[in-house]
Amino acid sequence: MPIAQRDVETGRWLARHRAGLLLEGDRDRRLLERLAAHFGGLTAAGFADAAAAVAAIPRSALVDDGRDGQRLATAFRSLLAGLPGEAMVQDGCNL
Numbered sequence: 001m002p003i004a005q006r007d008v009e010t011g012r013w014l015a016r017h018r019a020g021l022l023l024e025g026d027r028d029r030r031l032l033e034r035l036a037a038h039f040g041g042l043t044a045a046g047f048a049d050a051a052a053a054v055a056a057i058p059r060s061a062l063v064d065d066g067r068d069g070q071r072l073a074t075a076f077r078s079l080l081a082g083l084p085g086e087a088m089v090q091d092g093c094n095l
Contacts, residue, residue, distance in 0.1 A: 001050050003035075017061070019053040 002020035004011040014020040021038055023031060042050075 002054065017053070017057045019057060
């Protein structure tokens with residue numbers, strides 16, 4: 001079961017898909033108390049519902065088809081190009 005802070009991108013993404021356990025700014029002891037309460041009260045049916053919510057997320061939302069990696073590599077190359085000095089990039093790897 002995915003767990004994320006509600007106010008970060010992963011949490012917002014999970015909320016859109018109605019999946020996972022979303023934490024709302026809980027810290028330290030309160031976070032542990034909430035996790036203990038959630039998992040302590042998790043029934044087989046509740047787990048099945050949570051698993052079904054995750055299973056309902058389209059595979060394409062979870063698995064990169066290569067395009068995301070290429071966009072990320074392009075962004076990194078743009079950042080490297082803007083750095084002072086000589087950054088060597090060979091075969092997509094920063095050397």
